[in-house]
Amino acid sequence: MKIGYACKTVGVPNTEMKSCILKNVSDSKLMDLITHNLDSLNNIIDYNISQGIPLFRISSDLIPFASHPVNSLPWHEIFAQPLADLGKKILASRMRVSMHPGQYTVLNSPDNEVTSRAIKDLHYHCQVLDALGVGPEHKVILHIGGIYQNKRLSAERFLCNFKHLDKRVRSRLVVENDDKAYNIEEVLDIGVKLGVPVVFDSLHHEINPSPAPRSQADWITVCQKTWQKEDGIPKIHYSQQDPAKKPGSHSRSIGIGQFIQFYQSIPKENIDIMLEVKDKNLSAVKIINCLCGDRDIKTLEAEWSRYKYTILECSPQAYKELRQLLCDKSQYPAMEFYTLLENALNSPREAGNCINAAQHVWGYFKNRATTAEREKFMALLQAYKLSRGTLAAVKGYLRKLTVEYRQSYLFDSYYFEL
DNA sequence: TGACGTCAAGATCCG
DNA sequence: CGGATCTTGACGTCA
Numbered sequence: 001m002k003i004g005y006a007c008k009t010v011g012v013p014n015t016e017m018k019s020c021i022l023k024n025v026s027d028s029k030l031m032d033l034i035t036h037n038l039d040s041l042n043n044i045i046d047y048n049i050s051q052g053i054p055l056f057r058i059s060s061d062l063i064p065f066a067s068h069p070v071n072s073l074p075w076h077e078i079f080a081q082p083l084a085d086l087g088k089k090i091l092a093s094r095m096r097v098s099m100h101p102g103q104y105t106v107l108n109s110p111d112n113e114v115t116s117r118a119i120k121d122l123h124y125h126c127q128v129l130d131a132l133g134v135g136p137e138h139k140v141i142l143h144i145g146g147i148y149q150n151k152r153l154s155a156e157r158f159l160c161n162f163k164h165l166d167k168r169v170r171s172r173l174v175v176e177n178d179d180k181a182y183n184i185e186e187v188l189d190i191g192v193k194l195g196v197p198v199v200f201d202s203l204h205h206e207i208n209p210s211p212a213p214r215s216q217a218d219w220i221t222v223c224q225k226t227w228q229k230e231d232g233i234p235k236i237h238y239s240q241q242d243p244a245k246k247p248g249s250h251s252r253s254i255g256i257g258q259f260i261q262f263y264q265s266i267p268k269e270n271i272d273i274m275l276e277v278k279d280k281n282l283s284a285v286k287i288i289n290c291l292c293g294d295r296d297i298k299t300l301e302a303e304w305s306r307y308k309y310t311i312l313e314c315s316p317q318a319y320k321e322l323r324q325l326l327c328d329k330s331q332y333p334a335m336e337f338y339t340l341l342e343n344a345l346n347s348p349r350e351a352g353n354c355i356n357a358a359q360h361v362w363g364y365f366k367n368r369a370t371t372a373e374r375e376k377f378m379a380l381l382q383a384y385k386l387s388r389g390t391l392a393a394v395k396g397y398l399r400k401l402t403v404e405y406r407q408s409y410l411f412d413s414y415y416f417e418l
Numbered sequence: 419t420g421a422c423g424t425c426a427a428g429a430t431c432c433g
Numbered sequence: 434c435g436g437a438t439c440t441t442g443a444c445g446t447c448a
Contacts, residue, residue: 008425016426017426018426018427019426019427020426020427020428021426021427021428021441021442021443022442022443024427024428061426065443068443102423102424102444103422103423103444103445103446104443104444104445104446105444105445106444106445106446109445109446111445114445117444117445121444145445145446146445146446146447147446147447148446148447180446180447181446248423249423390437392437393436393437396436396437
């Protein structure tokens, strides 16, 4: 079983995808952006390997305006070598990758212009995976689309348009239930008719369930049967509702307790789980560390080193408890560790604790900073204390010092992200 | 016509 | 001038 995350990282340097707006597009701009994005993707892959994250969705932003007429670059040829090298690295580490066009790629639209753009976009996504040289088990995930007053006819239009896609594209496509229009039963009907694998999305299913009285585990089992040998291990999407936001909004992090409850209810074999969550790789590492019995305390210590200043900000009490939890080097208390972390991160932050944490971080610089830097930090901190300045300004300055003085321990910390 | 989702790019404001 | 903060963009559907 593989656990992974989608598109971007949190707290990993040099991994961002860059783009530009349409009116600023030029060949040279696109060349720069693609060069940068491929470098970022390479850094993401390296990070995934270093953390033992075996499943990853590549961002559609990799090639800006890829399926737009404004991009006429033969990027596929120009960047053939770096793409092939990336693919080799992915395969050598046994990582599984995927891509997922967004809600605006609609194959079943009655508007021919829309479907024609969708076809181009699907072609682009497959082209990336082809250029990487990865097999057909590295998938492109697609939703069915709109309803247009008649779901039956709209589903038939999907079937018809799908059958006209390139064979290469068809061999990579999988379909997924969405949170508004097509529930899992309807997607399964389409998937079975086309011989296309179906991805079960847990949160979409909770919001837009099929009326049929089946459990999530049952639907997953049915979906698993739509995956053939060449499609690889059946995959599902898992996410949790953000309690403060509208239905369908992904949670800040994956609650480990709720995840384990779900995990215990589903088939353990023959399944990969893609997490969709705001804290991205952080939740993936958390889940993997909790499911992996053979990791040791050093793994948690490395995690602690990245979370500690944020925890100090949230709750000095939790900070103490977590330090104590990691004292016994013969244990591997992953569940307790992450449960404590989650509780702390979910608690509201008090200014006093934030100031305390900032002063701890300042400790890295106080013996090497110039007088001007010291005065600047003190001024920002004082302004925050008096509600005349923001914590963001204080932390922004600490981040700047972190880069200037190359404090790698802080640079790898989530203090500036969480 | 605007909300929806996404979040960096771009624009503007501020000291 | 640099940094902080606000607005726009790019996509298609639906109310």
